[in-house]
Amino acid sequence: AQRVTQPEKLLSVFKGAPVELKCNYSYSGSPELFWYVQYSRQRLQLLLRHISRESIKGFTADLNKGETSFHLKKPFAQEEDSAMYYCALTPYGANSKLTFGKGITLSVRP
């Protein structure tokens, strides 16, 4: 069975502060991990995935198989980062269903 845990529901920071959104997963095989973001009144969209190892909008995430984590980080938060963030998992190479965490609301105050 696959499980994604996002332990916090809300993170509120001031503009310019560092951000770390936590994600832990449980899966017996090799996972493929994603972060999806939903801005206010917009649809869910992919932010980044571990296989591409990219930095998107200043965000990075590293897959730590030892700790089964895929935390999302940004060194300096911007107000436009305020959104709902979901961590998701699918079996590696399967391109099948996504298992999502419950999500976390990031609020960046001016």
Place this chain on the structure above:
Amino acid sequence: DTGVSQDPRHKITKRGQNVTFRCDPISEHNRLYWYRQTLGQGPEFLTYFQNEAQLEKSRLLSDRFSAERPKGSFSTLEIQRTEQGDSAMYLCASSIRDRGSEQYFGPGTRLTVT
């Protein structure tokens, strides 16, 4: 092509009625997914298709739910004899059948069962 579209965007129905939702994926995408999202939860997988074949259904999907993708293009999700617990946002997503392919989501259909 402006992305995945869903119709209707909102649906209010009385308990016991049947409802049907439609999803139009991005045209070249051969995989189509349905998810359900309730308040405070992430999207939860319901079922998915590759072309017209339904490859997987969640065990959470009761017999009152049925989905089709008759010509491998648009898909419909029908809920029969709706219950108040069916109230949720129903999301559709599509992707290309390639490893690591991104799923593109539609805006969702919000169902309210009164």
